[in-house]
Amino acid sequence: MSSLATLIPGDLRSIDQKAAAGERITEEEALRLYACNDINALGSIANRVRERKNGNVATYIHNQYVNYSNVCILACQFCAFGARKRDAHAFESSIDEIVEKVRSGLQSGITEVHMVGGLHPSLKSSWYLELLTRLRALDPALFIKAFTAVEIRHLAERVFHLSIRETLGVLRDAGLGAITGGGAEIFAPEIRDQICRGKETAEEWLEVHRCWHQMGMRSTATMLFGHIETAAHRVDHLRQLRALQDETAGFTGFIPFAFEPEGARPELRHLRHATAHDCLRNLAVSRIYLDNFDHVTAYWISLGLPLASVALNYGVDDLHGTIQEEKIFHMAGATTPQQQTVAAMEKAIREAGRVPAQRDTWYRRLNTAAASGAPDEGDAA
Numbered sequence: 001m002s003s004l005a006t007l008i009p010g011d012l013r014s015i016d017q018k019a020a021a022g023e024r025i026t027e028e029e030a031l032r033l034y035a036c037n038d039i040n041a042l043g044s045i046a047n048r049v050r051e052r053k054n055g056n057v058a059t060y061i062h063n064q065y066v067n068y069s070n071v072c073i074l075a076c077q078f079c080a081f082g083a084r085k086r087d088a089h090a091f092e093s094s095i096d097e098i099v100e101k102v103r104s105g106l107q108s109g110i111t112e113v114h115m116v117g118g119l120h121p122s123l124k125s126s127w128y129l130e131l132l133t134r135l136r137a138l139d140p141a142l143f144i145k146a147f148t149a150v151e152i153r154h155l156a157e158r159v160f161h162l163s164i165r166e167t168l169g170v171l172r173d174a175g176l177g178a179i180t181g182g183g184a185e186i187f188a189p190e191i192r193d194q195i196c197r198g199k200e201t202a203e204e205w206l207e208v209h210r211c212w213h214q215m216g217m218r219s220t221a222t223m224l225f226g227h228i229e230t231a232a233h234r235v236d237h238l239r240q241l242r243a244l245q246d247e248t249a250g251f252t253g254f255i256p257f258a259f260e261p262e263g264a265r266p267e268l269r270h271l272r273h274a275t276a277h278d279c280l281r282n283l284a285v286s287r288i289y290l291d292n293f294d295h296v297t298a299y300w301i302s303l304g305l306p307l308a309s310v311a312l313n314y315g316v317d318d319l320h321g322t323i324q325e326e327k328i329f330h331m332a333g334a335t336t337p338q339q340q341t342v343a344a345m346e347k348a349i350r351e352a353g354r355v356p357a358q359r360d361t362w363y364r365r366l367n368t369a370a371a372s373g374a375p376d377e378g379d380a381a
Contacts, residue, residue, distance in 0.1 A: 008041050015288070019048045024291050027235050033285045034231035039277055039314075046284035046315025053294055054317040058354035059365060060345040063112035063145075063321035064105035068093050068131070070118050095131050099138065106139055109342075112321070112361045115146040116180055119154040128155065129174045136175030143361040144175050148182035149208035150200045165211045172217065178361050179212055181220035181255060187240050188233045195227055206244055213250025218362050221251045221293075225282055226274030227259040234282065238289050245292045252363045253295035253318060256282055257302035276307055280314045287315025295363050305340060305348050312352035318363065319345055 008016045015029050025033075036042055069092040093101075102113050113135060135144055147155070156167035168179075185192060187202035200208075209219050221241045225234060245251050258274035274282075279302075287296045297318040300308035308319050322340050342358070349356040357365045 007044055009036065009038055012036060012038075012041060012045065016045045016048070019045050019288055022052060022291070025289055027239055030235045030238065030285060030289045031231055033288060034234065034281065036281075037277075039280055039284075042281055042284040042288075043314040046287040047313065049287050049291070050296075050315045050317050056353075056355050057317070057357050057365070058312050058349045058352065059295075059318045059357045059359040059363065060342075060349070061112055061321040061359050061361065062108075062110050062342055063114050063323060063361075064102060064110045065323050066093075066098055066101060066113055066115040068098055068115060068117040069123075071121065095127070095134060098131060099134050102135055102142070103138055106142065110322070111141070111358075111366070112143040112145055114180065114321070114323075115144070116148055116151065116182055119151065119158075123159070125155075125160045128159070128171070132171065132174035132176055143177045145178040145180055145361050146176055147171070148180050149205040150183040152179065152208045153200055153204060164208055165215070168208075168212055168215060168217075172215065178217065178252075179209070179219045181222035181251075184222045184237070184241075185224040186227075186229045186233050187237045188229070191227075191229050191233055195224075202240060206240065209250065210244060210248060213244075213248035218250050218252045220297075221245075221254050223254075223256040223282075223286075224259055225256055226278060227261075227271055234285075235289070238286060242290055242292060245290070249292070251293060252361075253297050254286055254290055254293050255297040255299050255320065256286060257299045260302075276303075276310075279303055279307065280311060283311050283316055284314045300340065300348075305344065309348040309352045312349065312354050317354075318359070319348060321345075 011032065015025055015033065018025055018029075033042060033045075071092055098115075102110075105113065132144060132146075135142065152164065152167060152171075155171075156162055156164050160167045160170060162170065168176075183200065184202075184205055185196055185199070187205075189201065192199060192201070209221075212219055223234065223237050241251070241254065258279055259271065261271040261273060283296060283298060290296070295318050296316050297320050298308040298311035298316040299320050301320070301323065303311065305319075308316075312319075322342060322345060346356040358367050359365050
């Protein structure tokens with residue numbers, strides 16, 4: 001028995017062997033992993049998967065966030081971002097403002113703009129198409145990643161008055177390159193009824209991504225955890241993502257993030273933020289279970305960059321992006337910075353013993369910052 005295997009508790013060794021062989025684990029085995037408090041054992045198993053899929057490289061993207069408006073017809077219980085037009089914290093950016101913001105981002109080297117907003121009650125189809133067209137005109141190489149599945153459904157049903165597939169086709173023709181993974185939350189209907197009543201169902205979220213994938217396009221998948229869900233709810237969520245990935249192979253990566261209770265509505269505000277232990281465990285279990293996903297991302301906006309760096313030893317191979325001006329989590333109470341520099345991202349990756357590489361929206365590596373797997377010990381603090 002290898003020295004590494006001796007670190008794994010006896011009841012998890014069969015799962016470790018599956019992970020080492022690239023075999024699929026069951027939902028029951030995933031629940032056993034969630035029940036395990038030996039975080040280092042979970043990290044060891046998850047890292048077998050990470051290393052087999054991605055070697056010693058960890059990635060980041062040089063991107064910019066744009067929240068075009070928080071005006072929304074929904075009132076999700078967990079959300080501090082959405083607002084009615086009359087609310088003091090409501091905002092709506094003009095197309096000119098967004099274009100100038102992205103133009104500035106391009107000058108700093110971004111390769112992606114990541115853009116989401118609320119379900120706006122009065123913006124017209126021409127507004128969305130002009131926005132995409134003008135962003136595309138800034139630089140044909142700029143990757144426009146925009147809109148959650150619930151935004152797409154809103155646009156289809158209330159704005160464009162087209163089918164989901166037709167709406168996605170119109171948006172793609174105008175410049176949309178990828179859709180975001182937001183809005184997945186937890187798929188279980190009994191949980192959605194308590195944290196995002198009125199939002200799209202799990203089946204509706206999955207159908208938007210299925211249509212997009214069938215068009216030859218890619219997207220990310222997410223999970224909002226650390227609120228009222230159980231481990232069984234998390235496993236069910238992962239199961240449905242894995243099943244759609246089996247069907248379409250269209251997900252590029254998985255990005256879980258913890259619920260921020262501070263800005264939630266009163267019925268959820270009493271909840272505690274997920275612990276670092278739970279965040280790392282959730283990332284590790286996700287990496288082990290989602291055998292058909294190539295990448296798992298630690299969202300540093302939720303974790304903080306130091307813990308995200310630690311997560312690179314718990315199955316994670318990506319730290320998301322430089323971001324710039326994130327609003328959704330910060331309006332909910334997040335105290336992390338609103339952006340990171342490329343140097344800070346690469347430093348965090350090296351400190352975890354990984355080789356940094358910039359990637360594009362589809363997780364394809366654009367460059368690798370070092371030729372070997374060793375961290376750069378000369379990196380300045």
